[in-house]
Amino acid sequence: MAPLTSLYPKAFQNRVSKNDAMVRKARFGFLKAAGNNFIILQLLFLGLFCYVFGSLFAQTSHTHNLNILFVDYDGGAIGHAVREAYTALKGKSFPSLIERSPADHPSTADVWQAVCHADYWAAIYVVPGASDRLEEALSAGQQQTPSYNNRDVMAYVWNEALYAPTIDASISSNIQLLSNAARIAYTTGRGTGNTTTAAIISSSPSVLSVLAEPWQLESLNIQPTPQGSxxxxxxxxxxxxxxxxxxxxxxxxxxxxxxxxxxxxxxxxxxxxxxxxxxxxxxxxxxxxxxxxxxxxxxxxxxxxxxxxxxxxxxxxxxxxxxxxxxxxxxxxxxxxxxxxxxxxxxxxxxxxxxxxxxxxxxxxxxxxxxxxxxxxxxxxxxxxxxxxxxxxxxxxxxxxxxxxxxxxxxxxxxxxxxxxxxxxxxxxxxxxxxxxxxxxxxxxxxxxxxxxxxxxxxxxxxxxxxxxxxxxxxxxxxxxxxxxxxxxxxxxxxxxxxxxxxxxxxxxxxxxxxxxxxxxxx
Structure with a gap:
């Protein structure tokens, strides 16, 4: 106490007793005011915390509210594999796949515009003739494998500028998951057309590589937004x-x-x-x-x-x-x-x-x-x-x-x-x-x-x-x-x-x- 008294000598002067009538009155007023503000501020911040956390609560279970357009311009086995994969993945934690006929969106430019106009959060489409080209590549056997471009099969359109962290997790990642599931559905034999197991076994390494990776999903990002900020x-x-x-x-x-x-x-x-x-x-x-x-x-x-x-x-x-x-x-x-x-x-x-x-x-x-x-x-x-x-x-x-x-x-x-x-x-x-x-x-x-x-x-x-x-x-x-x-x-x-x-x-x-x-x- 002595060092404090010497440092601030006036701090202890003219102090009144805690039992003084004026002090008792001031103490009651202070405690009442402090208690009221204590309750008000606690309720306020509790409400604000609940409001913020409530907006994020069960976020994954609302993912099905995000609509993704699907257009099958091919009309073959690949589109069938995508539908099978979506049936297996469909649920509250997966975006809803809304299929439309090519007549509604005659070209891929129309698909792009549908996403650009914010009608859908993203769109997937199968390129015309993709199933036939893939089947032809898989049917080559020991013969020379025809030129096959696995990037010209299926693509998706999205806009990363919209809620970039969220759309990466809820849209892009789930579309990649859907593509992988469709690839598995295709290669397990449910969509490979006339390709038999024996034919596959006797195929050339190039055919096997096509079967291992029948397509690479092409990403058409309207506005890439990868920066950390x-x-x-x-x-x-x-x-x-x-x-x-x-x-x-x-x-x-x-x-x-x-x-x-x-x-x-x-x-x-x-x-x-x-x-x-x-x-x-x-x-x-x-x-x-x-x-x-x-x-x-x-x-x-x-x-x-x-x-x-x-x-x-x-x-x-x-x-x-x-x-x-x-x-x-x-x-x-x-x-x-x-x-x-x-x-x-x-x-x-x-x-x-x-x-x-x-x-x-x-x-x-x-x-x-x-x-x-x-x-x-x-x-x-x-x-x-x-x-x-x-x-x-x-x-x-x-x-x-x-x-x-x-x-x-x-x-x-x-x-x-x-x-x-x-x-x-x-x-x-x-x-x-x-x-x-x-x-x-x-x-x-x-x-x-x-x-x-x-x-x-x-x-x-x-x-x-x-x-x-x-x-x-x-x-x-x-x-x-x-x-x-x-x-x-x-x-x-x-x-x-x-x-x-x-x-x-x-x-x-x-x-x-x-x-x-x-x-x-x-x-």
Missing amino acids: RAIYNTIVIVLILIQEFFYLGTINGLYAQFKLYTRLSPYRIAAVRNLNSLVYTLAGTLCVTGAIWAFKAGWDVDGGRFALCWVTFWLFAHANFLTLDVFTIWLPAPYVPMALVSWIICNVTSVLLPFELSPGFYQVGYLFPAHGVYQVLTDIWSGGCNPRLGYALPVLFAWEAVGLALSVLGVFRRCHFATLGEEVQAREFKEKLDAAVAVEVSRLHALIKLEGKKKREEEDAEKEDRGEMRGRGEAASSAGRGDVNQEEEEELEQARERQRNHVDCSFGPSFDLAFHGNNGAE
Whole structure:
């Protein structure tokens, strides 16, 4: 204890006993407030954890909601093997294979467009004549094996830019599994046509190699997205943008409080400058975000035009969120603003963690959040227009922007109104204190004048000294009585002031200490 006392000598001075009445009252208030906040925060974060984990719960069992198109242009044994393989793999943990006739998709270009238009998550097709060419290669026996290209048999179309980590695991991997299962179904004899076991045994090594690997599944990836940073495009990038806007909002609020601008400038001017400031800030911030993505794209095939489109999209998203957070700080009580921020971040991130097909139906409420809209727009840009969901994504973003702008401007008028009321209350309190001080000084002067008169009379009449002393004591008692009355009046006045403060209470938003403190114009 001695080193601590010498290091901080004032830390133990003027301490009151733990049994003091004031301490007991403060202790009760502290425990009550701490307990209430303990319960509220625990319930809040429990709800947020359940919300996030609920969106990921039993993800694999929802894989069947992902539809894959299958078109058999060949109409032979290979297509039959694919159907057999799907029958064996079909289940909740495997994507649904939707077969369509070649008449619905006359060419492979139509299959590509079906995936590009987001009608299906992927598509598999068998090349025309593939079964005949394979059968011919297997029937060669000891003769010269005809030229056979096992890559011109079956292919699948997919877009890796859409939820890249998820689509790799749920789409690409399962299609590879389906192809391998179909190969086994084919080579076990259920689809090999006229190829007999004896013929196979007597075949040349080249025929055996064809039988061992009758085809290599060709991958036609609309937008390859193999870079490692793809895993955070729909998580940390969203979180950092939201936090970036919140902290600058706190800085702006600190500046307005420091320079007392709400009581000095026109609300129209404040709203215009405040929004212009936020537009410039979000423009520069999203340029940094987009630049960082491009700097670490690791060979990702996206050009400069897509860079500009991504920048504008991030800008719209960031500014809409700046306005939304500003609305939170205006209309919510200050203690609830951090809770609203955390909830807003979690709800937005959850809306883009997984495709809605892999989450319970309740989580389709995520269509309302701007993060889901911005991610749909970004994937459309990245894949060259192969995610045409702009019809709802852009209106959602612009709706948040419009509503946030309207409420934010209205909030400027609200802040100016209550800031002016607060100034009036402070001015009234100052006047009351000044009047009280003047009244005390006048009373003191009057008392001094009376005292001087009494002293003169006491000097003229020494015999009245005793009575003068008694009179002095009486005046002291009267003064003490006036002190008690003044104290009671002061308490009543303080209660009235507190009621006035509550009447003009308004949330001006979070305000952070500034890294740079300007003094010009500040009081």
